[in-house]
Amino acid sequence: MVLLENVKKSFSGKLLFSIPQLSLDRGFTCLSGASGCGKTTLGRIICGLEKPDTGIISGVDGSSVVLFQESRLLPSLSAYDNAAVICRTDESKRLSRELLTRLFFTEDDMKKLPSELSGGMARRVSIVRALVFASENKGTFALLDEPFTGLDPETRKAASDLIKEHLSERAVLVISHDEEEHELLGGKTIAFSSLFDPNGQI
Numbered sequence: 001m002v003l004l005e006n007v008k009k010s011f012s013g014k015l016l017f018s019i020p021q022l023s024l025d026r027g028f029t030c031l032s033g034a035s036g037c038g039k040t041t042l043g044r045i046i047c048g049l050e051k052p053d054t055g056i057i058s059g060v061d062g063s064s065v066v067l068f069q070e071s072r073l074l075p076s077l078s079a080y081d082n083a084a085v086i087c088r089t090d091e092s093k094r095l096s097r098e099l100l101t102r103l104f105f106t107e108d109d110m111k112k113l114p115s116e117l118s119g120g121m122a123r124r125v126s127i128v129r130a131l132v133f134a135s136e137n138k139g140t141f142a143l144l145d146e147p148f149t150g151l152d153p154e155t156r157k158a159a160s161d162l163i164k165e166h167l168s169e170r171a172v173l174v175i176s177h178d179e180e181e182h183e184l185l186g187g188k189t190i191a192f193s194s195l196f197d198p199n200g201q202i
Contacts, residue, residue, distance in 0.1 A: 001025050002046065002141055002171045007055030009041055016041060019055075019195045024141070024171040028164075028187030031175050039175045039192050040069065043143040046173065062139030065167065067130045069145045071122040073114040079121070080110035083128040092132050099128040103158055120150035127159055131166040142172045148181050160184035 002024040009016045016038045024046075031039050044050040046057060047064040073082045084096040100110055103124040114122055127147065134142065147163065148156045163172075164185065174185055182189045 002057070002059040004046070005056045005058075007042075007045065007057065008053045009038065009045065009050075010053055017192075017196060022195055024059075024173060026171055027168060028172045028174055028185045030182040030185065030187060030189045031173060031192055032177060032179075032182070032189060033192030035177075037192055040145055042192075043145060043173050043175060046141060047143050059171070060139075060141045063133070063137035064139055065130050065134045065137075065142035065170070067126060067142075067144045067147055069149070071114075071119075071126040073117075073122055073125060075114050078111050078113060079105065079117060079125050082114065082125050083132065086129065086133050086136070088136060092136055095135055096128060096132050099131060099162060100125070102162060103128065104155060118150070120152070120155065123148070123150045124155065124159065127162070131162060134166050134170070140170055142167050142170045143175070144172060145175045147174065147176070148178070148184075156181070156184060 004019055004022040006020060007022075008018045019042070031042075033039050041050060045052050046060060047066055048060070049066070074085065077085060080097065080100065083100055084093050087093045087096060097110070105121075105124070109121065117125070144163070148159060151159060172187075174181070176182060
């Protein structure tokens, strides 16, 4: 379990959020809320990519898996090489190819550069890269920020199945505005505003 206690974050002297307590059990927790309210910042804080102003975060051990909002592909590498760029073993490289195939990539698709991919294809590559990273690294937490952007219903279902296969042993925080995505992954849904300090400090 990942536990947050008294976590606060401000920008330019303005309090963004104050969260007395939040526990994330193993499995999927979907966080909903308006754009710009601080959901991504909270996820980055849990991963250790940003520091809170105050607070304690416990239970985040090993390597966190992070799927950013942007696909963040390397422009000079093919789709396959982007998916496998973090691989340390031949087994992981085979897994990269297998997962791309399960997300409807052909051999020709795998050879394409990011500039030749649609937004949805680039997203699928970034999902595979994150899952292959998870397969090689032990850890207790994963952050998926708008994981299914640009995917059609069939591909969303396929991607959600892969995510559940590879990340269900971690505490996974999913940031999404789409209730259908919450249903695909299961778990619980939390409104970001419900986490705020009840004393009206937000």
